[in-house]
């Protein structure tokens with residue numbers, strides 16, 4: 100080795116050492132420890148990420164009720180957060196499982212495989228849910244009750260990447276009242292996911308995560324049963340006149356077995372707490388309060404945000420959705436639920452501030468979907484209505500039988516997906532592409548059906564260049580979707596199983612809040628087009644970790660203080 104090269108190398112080494120020493124002398128002792136522990140590349144200020152989903156929460160809930168929010172809740176986020184006011188899901192269908200899978204994966208159903216809350220499993224010959232798992236056991240609920248896991252979720256999440264990055268030292272926890280909403284955001288290898296079991300009133304999990312519930316969960320369940328809410332009255336938070344922007348309290352469009360008028364007494368019609376009480380409890384603001392209590396217990400019990408390894412807690416509030424389905428977006432009940440969610444969030448934020456410091460925390464808030472007005476409400480105003488799904492399927496069966504001979508052609512109809520019975524096609528020697536065409540033509544004749552996409556069209560990329568077609572393709576996973584996918588016209592709901600619902604590619608279902616708040620966030624209101632799939636890559640960038648495997652989102656650099664942030 101030439102002498103001058105050696106000398107040169109030595110001087111570089113010396114320089115580097117001096118720079119290192121100099122830098123480390125300037126570091127605060129705590130930061131020094133972090134650097135020494137090999138986490139120098141992680142954004143040191145972020146101790147905890149809290150990912151919040153409000154189930155069925157349209158963007159316009161933030162603006163319609165803005166004057167009625169408290170200082171510490173939504174108003175805090177809207178004032179000091181990065182608020183994206185033009186975020187839309189860019190896939191269809193807009194269902195709970197899909198939105199929750201997107202939230203921390205930055206992907207779409209076409210990549211993460213979560214095409215709905217449920218779908219038809221051809222191999223098993225029956226419907227399956229996005230998280231049901233017969234290979235695992237329920238922990239904390241009834242012995243032998245069905246359990247759940249993320250085994251159908253394809254690819255990684257922010258939580259998974261955090262744990263890769265820290266050799267498992269970052270903690271990742273997901274909680275919700277719904278199993279899918281706890282499980283899917285937490286990802287494939289979190290420390291745990293917990294959901295509410297309405298048959299016992301306990302938070303439960305499954306043997307996918309561990310062989311026994313952690314002590315803090317057992318303690319929470321034994322000390323805090325929701326029984327303290329038994330017989331509680333749910334009244335409007337504000338005076339009656341504050342609700343005049345919504346429909347009358349007892350609007351005829353509302354359909355709920357719990358009545359349609361304030362106040363509501365929460366007892367499930369039972370004399371003592373039992374499954375019917377727990378089921379009614381789930382549809383009240385008390386359930387959100389209870390989930391926030393459980394979030395605090397998780398932070399305490401797991402010691403979240405207490406060390407230099409960034410932890411992730413995902414919290415999904417389900418009560419807003421369960422209520423919204425029965426009362427619709429323009430009800431006083433949904434307005435009050437929104438106002439009370441605001442107060443509950445304020446309490447949770449204050450707690451996090453005291454415990455960990457909001458300046459060391461990033462809060463990312465969104466919704467898994469919005470909701471359409473109740474079809475009868477829309478109809479009264481001259482929009483939409485309901486697609487009669489039975490008549491629709493009968494007309495498709497009739498058209499196919501007319502062409503190929505009498506048979507039963509449709510195996511399943513789930514999420515507006517038609518799954519043909521391939522054995523009928525074989526019996527009748529019917530060509531699949533002709534079956535698709537004839538069925539599609541019949542479907543398009545049904546009132547309220549706007550478009551029909553065939554599996555072969557999507558797989559071969561033969562789609563019309565429309566936004567709707569693109570959204571359907573992004574929501575399509577070949578091994579799980581059906582043969583035909585129907586899209587209703589705006590304000591039309593397929594079927595009559597829910598009073599109000601969602602699932603369409605239209606604004607009222609797709610337009611949701613995307614808000615970041617806390618460490619390193621640049622406050623502002625951003626009207627740039629974006630989607631909830633952008634949340635995961637943005638968080639990944641801020642945390643200096645690799646984005647989730649199937650992330651297709653954009654880094655929302657508008658939200659980041661000092662866009663030239665370096666690791």
Ligand SMILES: [Zn+2]
Pocket residue numbers: 154155194195196420467468
């Ligand atoms: Zn939902």
